[in-house]
Amino acid sequence: MNFEYSEIQVSLQDSLEKYYSKNYTFEKRQSYASQTTGFSDEAWKHYAEMGLLALTFPEQYGGLIDSPAPPDLAAETSGSSGKTTSLTGANTVNTAITGEENMWVMEFLGKSLCLEPYLSTVVMAGQALLHYGNEHQKSTLIPKISGGELKIALAHQEPDSRYETHHISTLATPIELSLNEKKQWRVNGKKCMVLNANSADQIIVSVRTAGAVSDQGGISLFLIPSNANGLSMANYKTHDGNRASDVEFKDVIVSEDDLISVQGNGFRVLGDILGWANAALCAEAVGIMSKICDLTLEYLKTRKQFGVPIGKFQALQHRMADMIISTEQARSMAILAVKAQSETDFVKRQREISASKAYICRAGREVGQEAIQLHGGMGVTNEMSVAHYFKRLTLITQTFGDFNYHIAKVSDYLLVDV
Amino acid sequence: MDLSFTEREMEFRDEIRKFLSSNIPPSASKRVSMGFAIDPVDVLEWQRILHAKGWGASSWPKEYGGTGWSTTEQHIFEEECANANAPLQPPFGLKMVAPVIMAFGNQHQKNHYLPKIIQGQDWWCQGYSEPGSGSDLASLKTQAKRVGQHYIVNGQKTWTTLAQHANMIFCLVRTNTEVRQQEGISFLLIDMKSPGVSVRPIIMLDGEHEINEVWFDNVEVPVENLVGEENKGWTYAKYLLGHERTNIAQIGKSKRELNRLIRLAKLQRGPNGRLIDDQRFRDQIACLEIELNALEITNLRVISSQDKKGVGPQASLLKIKGAEIQQQLTELQMQILGPYSAAHLKEALTLDWVVPSGLSSYPDFAPALSGAYFNYRKTTIYGGSNEIQRNIISKMMLDL
Numbered sequence: 001m002n003f004e005y006s007e008i009q010v011s012l013q014d015s016l017e018k019y020y021s022k023n024y025t026f027e028k029r030q031s032y033a034s035q036t037t038g039f040s041d042e043a044w045k046h047y048a049e050m051g052l053l054a055l056t057f058p059e060q061y062g063g064l065i066d067s068p069a070p071p072d073l074a075a076e077t078s079g080s081s082g083k084t085t086s087l088t089g090a091n092t093v094n095t096a097i098t099g100e101e102n103m104w105v106m107e108f109l110g111k112s113l114c115l116e117p118y119l120s121t122v123v124m125a126g127q128a129l130l131h132y133g134n135e136h137q138k139s140t141l142i143p144k145i146s147g148g149e150l151k152i153a154l155a156h157q158e159p160d161s162r163y164e165t166h167h168i169s170t171l172a173t174p175i176e177l178s179l180n181e182k183k184q185w186r187v188n189g190k191k192c193m194v195l196n197a198n199s200a201d202q203i204i205v206s207v208r209t210a211g212a213v214s215d216q217g218g219i220s221l222f223l224i225p226s227n228a229n230g231l232s233m234a235n236y237k238t239h240d241g242n243r244a245s246d247v248e249f250k251d252v253i254v255s256e257d258d259l260i261s262v263q264g265n266g267f268r269v270l271g272d273i274l275g276w277a278n279a280a281l282c283a284e285a286v287g288i289m290s291k292i293c294d295l296t297l298e299y300l301k302t303r304k305q306f307g308v309p310i311g312k313f314q315a316l317q318h319r320m321a322d323m324i325i326s327t328e329q330a331r332s333m334a335i336l337a338v339k340a341q342s343e344t345d346f347v348k349r350q351r352e353i354s355a356s357k358a359y360i361c362r363a364g365r366e367v368g369q370e371a372i373q374l375h376g377g378m379g380v381t382n383e384m385s386v387a388h389y390f391k392r393l394t395l396i397t398q399t400f401g402d403f404n405y406h407i408a409k410v411s412d413y414l415l416v417d418v
Numbered sequence: 419m420d421l422s423f424t425e426r427e428m429e430f431r432d433e434i435r436k437f438l439s440s441n442i443p444p445s446a447s448k449r450v451s452m453g454f455a456i457d458p459v460d461v462l463e464w465q466r467i468l469h470a471k472g473w474g475a476s477s478w479p480k481e482y483g484g485t486g487w488s489t490t491e492q493h494i495f496e497e498e499c500a501n502a503n504a505p506l507q508p509p510f511g512l513k514m515v516a517p518v519i520m521a522f523g524n525q526h527q528k529n530h531y532l533p534k535i536i537q538g539q540d541w542w543c544q545g546y547s548e549p550g551s552g553s554d555l556a557s558l559k560t561q562a563k564r565v566g567q568h569y570i571v572n573g574q575k576t577w578t579t580l581a582q583h584a585n586m587i588f589c590l591v592r593t594n595t596e597v598r599q600q601e602g603i604s605f606l607l608i609d610m611k612s613p614g615v616s617v618r619p620i621i622m623l624d625g626e627h628e629i630n631e632v633w634f635d636n637v638e639v640p641v642e643n644l645v646g647e648e649n650k651g652w653t654y655a656k657y658l659l660g661h662e663r664t665n666i667a668q669i670g671k672s673k674r675e676l677n678r679l680i681r682l683a684k685l686q687r688g689p690n691g692r693l694i695d696d697q698r699f700r701d702q703i704a705c706l707e708i709e710l711n712a713l714e715i716t717n718l719r720v721i722s723s724q725d726k727k728g729v730g731p732q733a734s735l736l737k738i739k740g741a742e743i744q745q746q747l748t749e750l751q752m753q754i755l756g757p758y759s760a761a762h763l764k765e766a767l768t769l770d771w772v773v774p775s776g777l778s779s780y781p782d783f784a785p786a787l788s789g790a791y792f793n794y795r796k797t798t799i800y801g802g803s804n805e806i807q808r809n810i811i812s813k814m815m816l817d818l
Contacts, residue, residue, distance in 0.1 A: 001422070005419065311818040317812035329712040336711060358704075408701070
């Protein structure tokens with residue numbers, strides 16, 4: 001067993017961190033956060049030049065992985081239990097590689113508190129297209145993602161769905177067509193908290209092509225240009241300096257060419273997309289937590305009261321020790337989330353990801369809150385970078401499932417007789 | 419990253435599992451699975467069975483009759499033993515005094531003591547803590563005065579686990595009072611049958627006899643029982659702390675107890691059906707389960723890097739979390755029983771207990787559960803309390 005990054009990954013991570021600590025300083029970061037898009041186009045270009053955006057894609061689609069493309073996950077046989085039976089070895093290798101690459105990149109982005117939409121475009125949309133897209137989508141879109149020329153957002157949450165991916169009222173109603181014409185639908189509904197929608201060229205939207213509002217069946221995913229007729233957005237800032245939007249669809253026309261995976265398979269695809277996303281968020285959280293520990297430790301050693309550095313006080317030492325422990329444990333769970341991605345049983349895969357995310361929600365809360373407390377009055381000002389790490393970390397614990405949502409998944413898995 | 423056991427390690431696991439499935443005496447494994455007190459007969463018999471197989475000392479190098487296994491293999495062995503309800507292999511001889519003798523003892527000591535440990539002839543106990551020296555161990559006062567070819571030992575050790583079964587004790591004793599505390603301590607091996615040694619039971623809060631006071635009243639100990647150099651005992655004791663750490667977190671045992679907890683929660687019924695269907699109770703299990711998931715991976719991370727870097731203050735992390743998880747497991751197992759958790763049936767803590775007819779509704783798995791909760795408050799206190807572990811992390815890892 002080996003739980004460490006490869007030498008190449010370590011050296012890439014190190015050199016990126018060094019470069020970003022000089023060229024993506026906290027002050028610059030704050031200025032990027034105040035731009036319209038909420039991030040730096042220049043940094044996004046730099047990611048592309050460095051190959052970061054291509055790391056998780058096969059060479060044939062302009063990526064850097066020199067192994068064959070994974071088989072279509074949509075082709076898996078999915079029984080009534082939701083268990084998969086035919087995830088092949090080739091794919092297992094691939095998801096293991098992509099999971100690990102995403103882990104070190106997200107950890108780096110967390111440490112550097114980067115704002116660019118890697119999660120939306122590369123992790124969620126990119127992996128969705130790679131594993132569930134058709135050949136045309138893969139060969140035209142993935143090279144653009146790798147090259148930094150295409151950004152895609154995921155619109156799946158609705159005002160009354162909270163974190164439940166299958167609670168969908170956005171409807172796609174079929175349009176009457178003559179024979180031989182491709183299937184078309186009219187999409188109507190509203191999505192909320194769509195991350196990075198304001199800078200996205202295209203949007204993946206989850207809609208109901210059949211079934212009742214909370215059915216797992218009857219969900220389909222479509223890829224829609226963000227300037228499509230009938231699509232409108234209300235953009236807002238988030239507490240961590242990012243951007244999100246509520247997106248409304250009024251008679252937006254989509255065709256079967258825009259489907260990701262097959263019609264009605266959306267629940268399964270969304271499950272995997274959010275699995276990859278949560279694994280990535282776990283890694284980002286670990287990067288943030290380790291940075292927060294560094295910042296807090298430095299503060300304990302430099303801030304003096306009663307004539308000594310406050311780190312001399314045992315009451316504070318033990319809290320710092322607990323922060324370190326939680327961060328190490330969180331790293332272990334982020335590793336579990338990487339491992340989970342090549343787990344062949346869909347339900348087990350979801351359980352492992354939820355276990356990781358639940359743990360990170362709790363550990364992130366502890367580490368973040370303690371860091372602010374140990375920074376004293378300085379911790380509650382907007383000047384210190386630790387406050388901004390804390391805000392990002394807090395939002396991670398509220399994104400794509402909070403503690404209660406994920407612990408319920410782990411808890412309910414106890415009822416499954418394994 | 420390579421997040422799976424190798425094929426070779428999987429085969430190794432199968433081999434261990436196969437052996438355990440047919441070689442643990444059934445009464446011994448029953449006692450373990452019921453959570454009953456350690457039976458010295460089980461322990462010594464099991465040690466002999468393992469030794470006959472060549473697995474008597476999983477953490478020893480081959481030159482002393484050990485298995486020469488890697489840390490990963492040792493971990494697999496320990497996990498499988500726990501899962502199969504194998505009797506305890508007391509750590510005091512195999513994992514505590516033996517490594518010190520191997521590293522600092524002379525040839526005669528190695529030849530004399532090590533075989534008796536691995537063959538299950540000697541039962542060792544640990545003479546470290548004293549009434550006035552707990553966390554501040556270096557302040558210990560038990561005195562050893564050199565008189566001719568003997569040390570004359572006077573003083574008192576305490577919290578001595580399973581000393582009632584032991585025939586040997588390794589002690590930290592004061593041989594110099596003139597110097598800095600740490601520099602006047604020696605590491606002495608003492609025969610418990612020596613005149614002047616007496617053992618007095620301390621009854622723990624579960625009503626059981628597990629720990630003891632050991633008194634030394636003018637005990638004559640031959641000088642050849644000194645390990646290494648006089649006044650270097652503190653160094654040897656510290657060596658021990660950084661040595662065998664693969665099992666400090668007790669992952670295997672906690673995994674077994676978690677499975678037991680889940681099994682019992684599916685078995686136990688109330689007015690609203692099975693306890694596992696009670697979402698509040700189930701969520702508590704889930705919270706504990708993810709803590710254990712995390713610690714298991716942290717433990718594997720430490721193990722897999724151990725051959726390269728050795729174990730440092732990570733051992734403190736494993737100890738803190740491992741101890742907390744063990745406690746929480748006993749707490750939820752106690753809660754399984756509901757009102758019956760209050761019953762203290764001391765006579766039921768043996769294999770030959772027959773449920774009296776009037777008590778037929780008392781669950782047969784119940785007798786040891788609440789006692790374990792009380793008893794396991796020890797885990798965050800012994801072996802360096804969790805607060806001492808946090809001090810170690812602050813000092814060694816954080817440089818505070």
